[in-house]
Structures are given as structure tokens and as C-alpha cells.
Amino acid sequence: MTPEIIPIQPSMEASGNAPPLLREIADMLRRLLESGESSAIDLSALPLNPADLDWLRQKLGRGEVAAQVQANGESTFDETACPGVWWVTHRNEHGAVVAQFIEATCVPELLKAHPDDVAAGCEQLEVLISGL
Amino acid sequence: MQGPMIDTLVRQGVSRRTFLKYCATLASMMALPPTAGRAMAEALAAARRPSVIWLPFQECTGCTESMTRSHSPTLEGMIFDMVSLDYHETLMAAAGHQAEDALHAAMKDNAGKYLLIVDGSVPLGIDGAYSCIAGRTNVDLLKEAAAGAAAIVAMGSCAAFGGIPKAKPNPTGAVAISDIVKDRPIVNVPGCPPIPVVMTGVLAHYLTFGRLPDLDDKMRPVAFYGETIHDRCYRRPFYDQGKFAKSFDDEGARRGWCLFELGCKGPVTHNACATTKWNGGTSWPVESGHGCLGCSEPDFWDAGGFYKALSMPADPLKMGAAAAAVGAVAGVAVSFANRAKKHRAQSSHETTTLADLEK
Numbered sequence: 001m002t003p004e005i006i007p008i009q010p011s012m013e014a015s016g017n018a019p020p021l022l023r024e025i026a027d028m029l030r031r032l033l034e035s036g037e038s039s040a041i042d043l044s045a046l047p048l049n050p051a052d053l054d055w056l057r058q059k060l061g062r063g064e065v066a067a068q069v070q071a072n073g074e075s076t077f078d079e080t081a082c083p084g085v086w087w088v089t090h091r092n093e094h095g096a097v098v099a100q101f102i103e104a105t106c107v108p109e110l111l112k113a114h115p116d117d118v119a120a121g122c123e124q125l126e127v128l129i130s131g132l
Numbered sequence: 133m134q135g136p137m138i139d140t141l142v143r144q145g146v147s148r149r150t151f152l153k154y155c156a157t158l159a160s161m162m163a164l165p166p167t168a169g170r171a172m173a174e175a176l177a178a179a180r181r182p183s184v185i186w187l188p189f190q191e192c193t194g195c196t197e198s199m200t201r202s203h204s205p206t207l208e209g210m211i212f213d214m215v216s217l218d219y220h221e222t223l224m225a226a227a228g229h230q231a232e233d234a235l236h237a238a239m240k241d242n243a244g245k246y247l248l249i250v251d252g253s254v255p256l257g258i259d260g261a262y263s264c265i266a267g268r269t270n271v272d273l274l275k276e277a278a279a280g281a282a283a284i285v286a287m288g289s290c291a292a293f294g295g296i297p298k299a300k301p302n303p304t305g306a307v308a309i310s311d312i313v314k315d316r317p318i319v320n321v322p323g324c325p326p327i328p329v330v331m332t333g334v335l336a337h338y339l340t341f342g343r344l345p346d347l348d349d350k351m352r353p354v355a356f357y358g359e360t361i362h363d364r365c366y367r368r369p370f371y372d373q374g375k376f377a378k379s380f381d382d383e384g385a386r387r388g389w390c391l392f393e394l395g396c397k398g399p400v401t402h403n404a405c406a407t408t409k410w411n412g413g414t415s416w417p418v419e420s421g422h423g424c425l426g427c428s429e430p431d432f433w434d435a436g437g438f439y440k441a442l443s444m445p446a447d448p449l450k451m452g453a454a455a456a457a458v459g460a461v462a463g464v465a466v467s468f469a470n471r472a473k474k475h476r477a478q479s480s481h482e483t484t485t486l487a488d489l490e491k
Contacts, residue, residue: 040167042160044407049366071150090153096414099157109170110156114148 018052021102022059028104029084038105040088053100060085060102067111073098077108138177151177161408162333162345162355175340182339183242184249185235186220187277189270190263190297190306191252195288196222198325215247215335221265232266239280247338248281250274250309253290253297257305274312283317283344284309285334292320292352293430300434310351319344320351324427327408330356350430352402361398361424364406367391385421395439396423403428 021041028039043053061081069075073092080087086108088101113121141151155176156169164172188196200223217223218238219231226234238246252270255262260269278284286309289295297306310318321330334353337345345353362368370376370390377384377391385391392399398406401424405416417424423439426432 038167044160069149069153071147071153075153090157099160101156101160110149110152117148 014049014051014055017046017048018056021046021056025060025082025085025102025104029082032084032104032106038103038109040104041102043100043102056102057087060087067108069110071110075110077111140181158329158333158336161329161404162337164355172336172340176336179339181216182282183238183246184215184217185238185246185277185281186217186223186249186251187273188221189250189252189254189274189291190304191288191290192296193222194325195251196220199328199331215339218242218246235277239277243280245282246280247283247285247335248277249285249287250291251287253294253306253308254312255297255304255306257303262304271312274309278313278316281316283319283338284313285331286310286318286320286322286351287331288326289322289324289427289430289432292322292350295324296433298431298433317344318351319347319353322350322352322357322428322430323403324425324432326428327356327404327410329408330404348402350402352428356404357402357428359402361401361403361406361418365398365418366406367418380421391418391421391423393441394423395437395441397426397429397432397435397438397442398424399442401426401429401432 024041028041031037031039048056063079063081063083065077065079067077069077073090073095075088075090078087078089079085084104084106086103086105088103088108088110089097090099092098138148138151142148152169152173155173159169159172219235221231224231224234252263254260254270254274256271260271263270265273286292290297290306291309294302294306294308294311297304298308308320310320319334321334323330330353333356334345337353337355345355348354348357350357362371365371367388367390370388371392375384375387375389376393377389378393379385380394385394390396396418398418405424406418409416409419425438426435429435
């Protein structure tokens, strides 16, 4: 039984807590531009209901980049219509959302390859080449 | 002790991105600033595996069940991979003398450095004879193990507060761990059972910072027990509007109104159920239509009846009619104070370092 078919639903009107976040995001983006410093908002730590999140998502819009990472469940990194602002959703292996962030950054940290992993990639290529 | 944690994890096929994602999620659940995930990942990756000894006393194994049946075994298991669980009667393969040898070897090899986790209360009646392991009383075992522990985690309401064994008339003379051990740092992780992520959060904090998290006046981690169920309840607006279910099958119950009058102990219960939920985030007691029992508070079993509203006299939670009103007002204030605190942390925009988190 999924929660959706239980006929008890909490109030779904927007609480009004989402609009101020736009100013905060603008501030984060300016900071990124001036000092190159990335920052993030943890959406699950704020009193936002699903209607607030829908409003925010719709206002920010969709940008050119959408990336997926398969790491113990899917993580999606969607750039919004404001370049540099990313909507990040982490899901567990059952597809349930475990954390949601708005990140102000040029490239989200999780998308970059770690130097140690790059070194492992080098080794793998050496093996492939030696087998030619 | 083995090499840095990340090497162990990589050998087990855990990718760096999986680890980073896990730390980001954990930081979020621990109410740390979002950028703390990266700082945690760096510290955790370099941490060495500490020895953990888990002693079960007067308990029902529900706490271990909660841990081992948590929704994402790979993620929660990751934290367990980060520690060397040297003794746990339910989970270990060894038995009898072999098990006792493992316990004593772990205590000797890691003297002063191991983390002691205890679930269950300790009976003091008839010289502790109500509960013995390998012919020794719980109180004797606890004192011996506590003497060499760096810190103690009292897992579940029985270890933290005495729990159900201590319910009136307390036939075995059950007491909490903190009633016996006075000279070691103790962190209480109450709940019947506790939420799995709270347990792993405490372990992650210990591994990241090398010390226990900030605690409230009942020695519970503030990150998880800082707010009441009521503060974060999605039915809170109905409480504020005075819309209450009067029975479990009336119109109010069907419309999902507040369960306060049906005995919900949410306003006086500090726990994270309303935000972390249960069963993989599926639901939690109030969402499934039943009031909170208050299982993470001391003596919840004797708090005047699960279905009696808090406005009725409810010793020992001591909530008279006037106190309930005060509690509700205080709840709002605390809720806003905490929001303000989190907001400050989030709007500071600093790149969080380990040193910042320790402040």
C-alpha cells in the first residue's frame, strides 16, 4: 500500500516559506561569482511542504544540464534556468528521496572524479593497452 | 586498528561518490550545515576503525533489530564497516568461552579507547541476580567494561532511562546505565527502539570528531532530540487551528486532524520521528493515525496511559492542564529558535571545516 492511496492528506497550500529562498539563492550565486565559493541549501532541513517545493522548482525552471549518478540509488543534478544553480536530489536504492539540496556551484562536487579514482582509471587503461 | 577507512570501503566496492553522497545525507539528517558533508567525508575517510563492544542486558533485542533491519542496509552497514564490532552476542558467530575470550581480548587490546554500546537496563535487585551472562551479573560486567571505555552509548530507552523493565512496580530493581557509571562520558540514544539513523549519526559524529555530540539535559544528542515531535509534526497546523480527532474513526481522524485529544505525547516527546520517519521514510506513528507514545522520554510506560490526553494529570511527565498550555507555547518558541539557528548556519555561506563544526 502506498501512502498516496490513503485518503488522509496534509494541507497542501504553499506556506509562504519558499519565496525568501530566492533572495538567499541570489546571494549565494553572487558569492560564487565574486569569490568562487560554492554553497548549498538543505531543503529537508527547512519547513517547506510539497507545495512550497513545487513552487520553488517551477520558479527556478530547467536549464541545459541534467546529470545522473548511480551511487547506492540514483542522484540527479539538474541545472536550473539560472546557470550555476543546481537542484540536487539524492535517492536510496528503493527510489525514495533521502536528501534534497539547492547548490550554487559551477560543477557539483559529486560529479567530479576524485584524483585517486582518476589514478585507478589510468591503471585500468594500462591493463587494456598491455592486452593489445 | 587497520588502515584509513576509505581504503577498507574501496576494497569492499564502495565508490567514493557513494561515500560522499552518504556523508551529505547524514549531515542533512544531523542538521549540520549542507557543506559539512564534504568535511565529514574527508574526516571519516581518514579515520581509523575504533573497537566497539556491545553489551546486552535486560532488553528485548528490539534495538538490534531496529539497526539490522534498517531500510538501507548498505548505507547503515557502511557505518558498521567503519567500526570493528568486537563483541555483540546476537550478531557474533562465536559462543560460550570463545565469545567471552573475544570480549576480554577486545577490552585488553583497546583499553581506554573502545566505544561501549549498551542496550537494556541493569537489574540491582537480589544482588543483580535477575540477569547474568556467563555467570556474572549485568552490573558487574558493566562496571568492568565501562572502566576501560573511552565513551558509553546507552542504546534504547531501557539503557538510557530504565525503560520497560523499570515500569512500576519495577520487580528487578532496574536502573539506567547512567545510574551506575558516573566517571565516563555517556550519550543516551533513547527510543523503543531508537531510529537507526540516530544510532549511525552518533557513531559518525564520534568517528568524525573523536568525541560525542552535544547533548541535552537528559544526555541525548541535540541534533536528533533537540525538538519535540509536535514541533515538526505535519499535523501541527490542525493543532493550531483547534481541529482535533475525538476518536480513531470519526470525521476528524479521517481528515487527518491532530491526535492530541487521543493521547498523543508529541508535545512533550523529543525525537526525530517527524522528520526522519520510519521504514525507509515510508511513514511514522502519527502519519499512520496513532498518537506518539513518548517512547524516547523517561518512564513513558508509566506516563498515565497512552490514550489519555496530556491535559489530564499525567505523572510522571507532569503535564497538568496549565502545563500543557505552557508546553505548547514553549514548543513554538523552541521551534522558531531552532529554525533561526539552522538558518544562521545555512546562510553563513562559509565553507565548513572540521574546526567550524566543533565550535
